[in-house]
Amino acid sequence: xxxxxxxxxxxxxxxxxxxxxxxxxxxxxxxxxxxxxxxxxxxxxxxxxxxxxxxxxxxxxxxxxxxxxxxxxxxxxxxxxxxxxxxxxxxxxxxxxxxxxxxxxxxxxxxxxxxxxxxxxxxxxxxxxxxxxxxxxxxxxxxxxxxxxxxxxxxxxxxxxxxxxxxxxxxxxxxxxxxxxxxxxxxxxxxxxxxxxxxxxxxxxxxxxxxxxxxxxxxxxxxxxxxxxxxxxxxxxxxxxxxxxxxxxxxxxxxxxxxxxxxxxxxxx
Amino acid sequence: xxxxxxxxxxxxxxxxxxxxxxxxxxxxxxxxxxxxxxxxxxxxxxxxxxxxxxxxxxxxxxxxxxxxxxxxxxxxxxxxxxxxxxxxxxxxxxxxxxxxxxxxxxxxxxxxxxxxxxxxxxxxxxxxxxxxxxxxxxxxxxxxxxxxxxxxxxxxxxxxxxxxxxxxxxxxxxxxxxxxxxxxxxxxxxxxxxxxxxxxxxxxxxxxxxxxxxxxxxxxxxxxxxxxxxxxxxxxxxxxxxxxxxxxxxxxxxxxxxxxxxxxxxxxxxxxxxxxxxxxxxxxxx
Numbered sequence: 001x002x003x004x005x006x007x008x009x010x011x012x013x014x015x016x017x018x019x020x021x022x023x024x025x026x027x028x029x030x031x032x033x034x035x036x037x038x039x040x041x042x043x044x045x046x047x048x049x050x051x052x053x054x055x056x057x058x059x060x061x062x063x064x065x066x067x068x069x070x071x072x073x074x075x076x077x078x079x080x081x082x083x084x085x086x087x088x089x090x091x092x093x094x095x096x097x098x099x100x101x102x103x104x105x106x107x108x109x110x111x112x113x114x115x116x117x118x119x120x121x122x123x124x125x126x127x128x129x130x131x132x133x134x135x136x137x138x139x140x141x142x143x144x145x146x147x148x149x150x151x152x153x154x155x156x157x158x159x160x161x162x163x164x165x166x167x168x169x170x171x172x173x174x175x176x177x178x179x180x181x182x183x184x185x186x187x188x189x190x191x192x193x194x195x196x197x198x199x200x201x202x203x204x205x206x207x208x209x210x211x212x213x214x215x216x217x218x219x220x221x222x223x224x225x226x227x228x229x230x231x232x233x234x235x236x237x238x239x240x241x242x243x244x245x246x247x248x249x250x251x252x253x254x255x256x257x258x259x260x261x262x263x264x265x266x267x268x269x
Numbered sequence: 270x271x272x273x274x275x276x277x278x279x280x281x282x283x284x285x286x287x288x289x290x291x292x293x294x295x296x297x298x299x300x301x302x303x304x305x306x307x308x309x310x311x312x313x314x315x316x317x318x319x320x321x322x323x324x325x326x327x328x329x330x331x332x333x334x335x336x337x338x339x340x341x342x343x344x345x346x347x348x349x350x351x352x353x354x355x356x357x358x359x360x361x362x363x364x365x366x367x368x369x370x371x372x373x374x375x376x377x378x379x380x381x382x383x384x385x386x387x388x389x390x391x392x393x394x395x396x397x398x399x400x401x402x403x404x405x406x407x408x409x410x411x412x413x414x415x416x417x418x419x420x421x422x423x424x425x426x427x428x429x430x431x432x433x434x435x436x437x438x439x440x441x442x443x444x445x446x447x448x449x450x451x452x453x454x455x456x457x458x459x460x461x462x463x464x465x466x467x468x469x470x471x472x473x474x475x476x477x478x479x480x481x482x483x484x485x486x487x488x489x490x491x492x493x494x495x496x497x498x499x500x501x502x503x504x505x506x507x508x509x510x511x512x513x514x515x516x517x518x519x520x521x522x523x524x525x526x527x528x529x530x531x532x533x534x535x536x537x538x539x540x541x542x543x544x545x546x547x548x549x550x551x552x553x554x555x
Contacts, residue, residue, distance in 0.1 A: 180326055181366040184358040185427060186350055186382030203378065206368035210413070 011129045016245055017059035018130045022139035024246040028253050029127045035257045036116050036123070044263045045115055051256045052123050061129050069125035070118060077114055084110035133165040142240060155231025163219070171212065178207050270338070272435055272467050273300040273323055273356075277332035280318055284330065292318040294491040295332070300469070302434075305461045307482030307499070308471040311513045314488040316471050317361075320437050323469075324356040325349045337434065354383055357433030361440045363424035364417065372398075372415070372423050373408040379431040397426040400463070401456050418449040422456065429460060435467040436460070442477055454481055475517045479503070479538040487514070503538050519543045 012018075017025075032051065039045045056066065084106060091105030128136070141158035148154050182203045183189070189200045280293040292315050300306060310316045321327045322334050328343045335341070336352055343349070357379075360366070369375040373394055380390045398408060401422040407415070412423055421441070429436065438457065442450040458481045461468045469486075472478050478485060478499075485502040487494040489512045495502060502509075506516045506524060515521070516538065523537040523546075533550070537543045 177360065178366055180321070181360045181363065183326060184324055184353055184360070185366075185379040186353055186431065187378075188350065188382065190346065203366075203368045207366050210368075211365055 010132045011061055011065060012132075013060055013130065015059045015130070016249075017055060017126070019245070020130075020249055021240055021242050021246045022131050022135040023142055023240060024242065024249060025127055025131055026136075026139050026143055028249060029124060031253050031257055032123050033120060035260050036119055038257075038264065039260050040264050042112075044260045045112070045119070047256065047260050047263060049115075049119055051253070052119060052126070055126055056122075059126060059130050061126065065129060066122055066125070069121055069129075073117070073121055077117055080117060081110045081114050084113050134162060137161045137165070138236075138238070138240065155234075159231075167212075167215070170215075171208070174211060175204065175208055178204050270302050271299040271335070272302040272337055274298070274335040274338075275322070275332065276335070278319075278322060278329050278334060279331045280315075280322065280327060281330045291491050293322075293329075296493045298486070298493055298496055300435075300467060300486075302467055303465050304467055305458075305481060305483050306467070306469045306496075307478030307485045308469055308488065309473060309475065309478055309485060309514060310488030310494075311473060315491040316488045317439060319488065320358060320439060320469065320471060323435070323437060324358045325352045326358070350382075354379075354431055355433055356435045356437065357428040357431050359425050359428045359436070359438040359441060361443060362421075363428075363441075364420035366427075367412040367420060367424055370411055371409055372403065372412050375412050375423060376408075376426045376430050379427055383431060393430045393432065397430040400429065400460055401426045402452070418445060418452065421445070421449075421453065425453075425456070432464075433466070435469065437469040437471070439471045440473075441470070442472065442474065450477065457481065473514075475515060479517045479520070499538065500536050503536060 020028075032048070035048045035051070036045070039048055085102060086100050086106070088106035088109045089101065089103055091103040091108070093101050093103050094107075095102045131139070137158045140161070141154055144152070144154045144158075179189070187200060187203055189197065192200070275296050275298050278293055278296040279291070282288070282290045282292050294315075296315075296319065308316050308320065318327065322329060323336070325334075325341050325343070333340050336355055341349070341352060367375050369378060376394045376397060377390050380393050385393070394408070395405075398405075403419065403423060403426065407419070412420060415423065425438070425441065441457065442453050445453065454477055457468060457470060460466075461481075470478060470482060482499055484497065485499050486496045487502060487509070494508075494512070495505070503516045503520055506520065509516055516524075519540050520536070520538045523533060523543060527533050531550070533546065535542075535546065537546060
């Protein structure tokens, strides 16, 4: 039941995509997103999808995982599709009823948006599939480190993210345990009205919060005992290194984004 | 009459994944009404999995569980709650399940779920509070203000107040100091004597189990190793040792004395009994 939640959806592997420097992967993801949004023609978008497909092929992430990443946003996709379909009014009118009209322009935009969103989700999922949450927060910390200049607590934020990620499985397990214990006392969580069900969550949420605070306190104490005092002067166990493969990856991505721009300029479709 | 019965009970974790593990393997057992049973076995032997079947929290992979002669029917969700009222389960570290703003309300949570009337709830709360040694003035306090041992007693009272036919406690003395352990054990013993209900006590402390249990159920590697009188189980000290369990320290001492040729016919598994026996032997020597 509750164990099926995947937040850190890391899918371990040994492919080149997995071994890329997480900072580079972060950068490439940004490039990819830009690529999707400057593509204004179907051919341009197609180039973006080829790039994505190639990346997935190299990373050896199973097809099942791709579908899994799209599933939760299906309602969003449908919603965006419908909005675009009805509220874009460019092009020739095809069907008209009441205040709605469907035009060639609206169909084109709707299809475009749908493809874009799907490609966006699948693409960003590749980042989380091939990068462990810890590596990712490391990368974020490094990428954002210039912001330290303006007194932004980058290290602290990254540490908080790491700790949060670390405790998700623990809390899930704890929720399971508490749920079982309350069920054993006859708590009924499966029937009744919405309000009744929401109320039935109280016996689970309160103990969960209490224990989360207790854990936080214990962890803070343990960290202080080991003289943790923030990021200042702290070295790392795992240094991030840019290798030759990272250069290649950047080069290939740059080539792709150039290709997308050229296709759009030529505008053959 | 048997109050809990299992028939070829098997439970497999993670069926169809690489993590597949048989937690219970073909367990057949029958617990009579009014017994005080100790359940022992080392970590991962399946004792917790076993007891979670008794109040329908887990659905067996195959086999059946009978409570009070009735087969648990997992397809009828409504009946499962009734089973949970019949078989009260106190989890490990039960103090982490407290949530109400007063001790009184927390103990009343179970009985309230049973939809009893106010007077009956009140009677049960006060009675169990007395039974576990929680004074009247503590009932209005927040459970979060109590000490660790008190919290645990309140949590146990919360299950006892449902007056289940069978009370199962999973490691009720874990993490307590010797005095706290003593209090909890005494309390369970007292509850059993007063209510005459079936009690099952899961523990890996042989001393605890030996002190109060009349019968012992030993789990090993997902299988039922034996279910017999305390005395007979501790006679199999060598086998218990082989599976990583031990008999109580005092039993070991007396077994060695026997090996040394001292004439002791009875088996000893509590310090009190051992003391009496030593006194008797000394007496005879005089």
